[in-house]
Each structure stands twice: as C-alpha cells, then as structure tokens.
Amino acid sequence: MGAETKIDTKDEPWISDVRARDFIVAVSDMETAAKVCEGLYTHCTNCGEKFPVWPPKLLMGHAVAEHAKEVTTQQLTGWAALCGDEFTQVQAHYFGILLVTTVAVRRRCRDLGLIKFIEPPQEETPKRIVVPN
C-alpha cells in the first residue's frame, strides 16, 4: 500500500504499534472513511493496477471483473461484498484492517480527531493493612 510517507518525529508509540494503546475510531460512514483514506493508494495483487484505497469497490470491482477465474468462490464472494456503496459491517471490517495495518491511516485518524482512547483500568488501591495494637 502506498502513501506519501513523511517521517513524523511527533508520532506517538500507538501510531506504529497496535499493542501500545487501545482506542476506538469514529468512522461509521463512507464519507469519513474516504476522508481518512484520501490520497492513499493500493495495487491489485493480481495485475498491479493502482487504485485508491477507498472506496474498496474500486479495487474489488476491478478484481471481480478481471480476476474472478483466478480465485476461489469464497474470495470472490468477499470481493463482491466490498463493492457496495453502503458502510456495512463488511466495509467497517475492511476499514478496521486498514486501521490495524496502515500507519498512514492511523495518522490520518489522529489528525482528523477521530481517535478516542480507552483508558486502561486503574489499579485497585491496595487494601489497608490494619495492625492491631
């Protein structure tokens, strides 16, 4: 997956390490996902043709039309499910994969203010030990 990559020395550890911090992302529609993925590109794994990362229907529509004979029925079904215009559970899952695998997507979510951190549970205060007199 290609992106205009600049070294950002201000990156927080969670930008490149999915284990560093838990968060949720406020992306629940195609427009917001498109804003996050604007300017990011990927390539067809079968022929190398370049496509915008979002919406997935651009790459998946190409794959269904051009490469259906090269994949299993299950893969084809998965590609077809990503050809819709609605932000369904399938599109949400696809976006989630981008979020887990792509630093540029994580940075863009941060920069657009779409990240809400889930604070780790506070440690319980140790119980006071009462020493009898």
Ligand SMILES: [Zn+2]
């Ligand atoms: Zn192709």
